Amino acid sequence: MTKLKTLWIGSNNFTGKIPNYFLSWKELEMLEMQGSGLEGPIPPSLSALTKMSYLAISDLSGESSDFPNLSNMKDMQTLMLRSCNIRTIPEYISNMTCLKLL
Template sequence: MNLTKLTELRISSNNLTGRMPDFFQSWNQFQKLEIQASGLQGPIPSSISVLSNLTELRISDLNGGGSVSPNLSNMISLQRLMLRSCNLSGPMPSDLSAMSQLKTLDLSFNRLEGSILDSADLTPLQNLYLTSNLLTGSIPDWIKSRDNR
């Protein structure tokens, strides 16, 4: 696909079939991607990691087999990240700590393991959803010491 000037794509709440598309390589202007309850199958393609200008990435309810978390290290401008019910397994993504603008993080309903990242860099975070994973350990101080407002 040659949609190099495309900045936003929303294909949610459909009955699409097949795997999640893998055509993100030339979308360097891309800012928002929403693929929620689309009917598509995982895993999330590795080419998604080239979308360095994303401010919003919302993927949910992927059918099919599981996968590890995609490489998010280039997505430092993300403000909203949702990878909900995507059959993700393995540890919490360590590249989240570089996302200093992240306000909403939803990794619910996966099979993520280990502890919640202990990162003071996530202080702008306003909403954190980690429901129904396999997390262990204690709640990090940066969460416990948050302003109650």
């Protein structure tokens, strides 16, 4: 599955923390985990997905976390992190020139 470009795992009854294995799929451009039942925090390894243009994560239970490092995601157009127990939003977000929806 190393060529996978889109992963939608929302509206499920998964349990446990967000797994790291799918974050190694470097071609991933779109990731949606809304209402998945998974727990946070958002893994730091998310920053390795530099081709991402769409990221939507919501309704994570569990511990709070820092905002994931998305600074290398130059093509990010849609970023939605809702109810993820994130503490702060970093300043570099204002430099994401392709971002259309935040």
